[in-house]
Structures are given as C-alpha cells and as structure tokens.
Amino acid sequence: MPIIPEIYNDCVHFIGKIMFFSKSRTLKRKIYKLLKSNKLMPVIMPFGKHYNKSIEQIALADYSYFYNFLVHDLLANEKIYTKVLEQRIAFVEHNVNNFVSVKHCVIQGCDNPAKIISIYQSREQNTYTQKYYTGRHSDTGFIYCSHECFTKDPHVTDQLQKVDLREIAFHSALSDLKSDTKELVEIMAECMGIRKTRRTKKYLEEFFNTL
C-alpha cells in the first residue's frame, strides 16, 4: 500500500510520542531503526495511471504524461492539494531541465560538458492511420558543447535542414511519438548521470536530492 507523505508525517509524530512514553527498550530500538531507514522518503503518486510510482520514476518512464498532465494541467492549475506532492513535481521538473551534463562534447580535443544535442527529424507516415508525424532520433554520439563544435563534426554532412539542435534537457525530448520521447529521455538521463538499471524509488530520490 502506498504511503501518502502527509499521513506518513503524522505517523512519525505519533510514533515519536509512543517512543517517549514507552518503557520497552526493544520497542524503542525497533522504532528508531524503522524511522532511520525511512528518513529518505520518496514521494509516491497516490492516484492515476502511474499510481504507486515515485515522481522521479514517472518523469523517466513517461515524460509526456509527466509534462502534459502533472506539470501543465495539475500543477499549473493548482489542482494538487498535497503540498509534498506539488513540491516534488516542481522540483523534479526543474532538475530534469537544469542540469550539467556528465557527458562531454563529442568533438575530439574538446573537453567541455555537452550542452546541446542534435536531433534528426524526419516526416513519417503511420501505416495504419495514414497520419503523418515527425519522427525524432538521436544518440550520445551527437552531443556538443556549442553550435561551433556541432559545425566541426565530420559526421554531420548532409540534410542539415532535418537537424533540430536543442538544449540537453527533458523538454527537448518531447515528440509526436511516445517511443521517440522515451528514446530521447533515455539519452538525457544518461547525460544527467542516472544509471540505466535498478532505478528504484530510493535510488532515484537520493540521486535527485544530491543534484
């Protein structure tokens, strides 16, 4: 069962009182250990499609939902009534769009942190719906510290009109197709320094808290 942060805080307060009045040392020790292990408390989504995931996990797994629904609908329109939840969404949104890349510019001899990414855009058609959409792809081989370094890249030769040079940030990942957004978010996460596997609530919470 998920724990709603505000209830959790009440529980901590209540447990604190028990500790104060309790005479059992074993009980006190057990409670103390429990509180200590829960000191870092990831903020969990209490409703919706991503129920029971932490805010950080949602941003990584489904950034279009995070951005369009949590940030631009709920947060912007003050529809969230839990302060802790509201603060965490704003905090995560800020951090995924304002970080210094741990990955460096790919141009040989340049050692600056990468700031921009070249995203290749192509017009594609869905075979079932016949609708056109913009496919967007990239990888960590196309990240640069500056526009100047981008122009020096020998790998970039033709169809420059299809290149979308964007800041390395989660915003830049948003695409027509969810799978493209996901692919680009992965690249941004790699630039942030987030490990690929075992993205537990606790790991991600600690990662974001130390940014």
Ligand SMILES: [Zn+2]
């Ligand atoms: Zn560079």
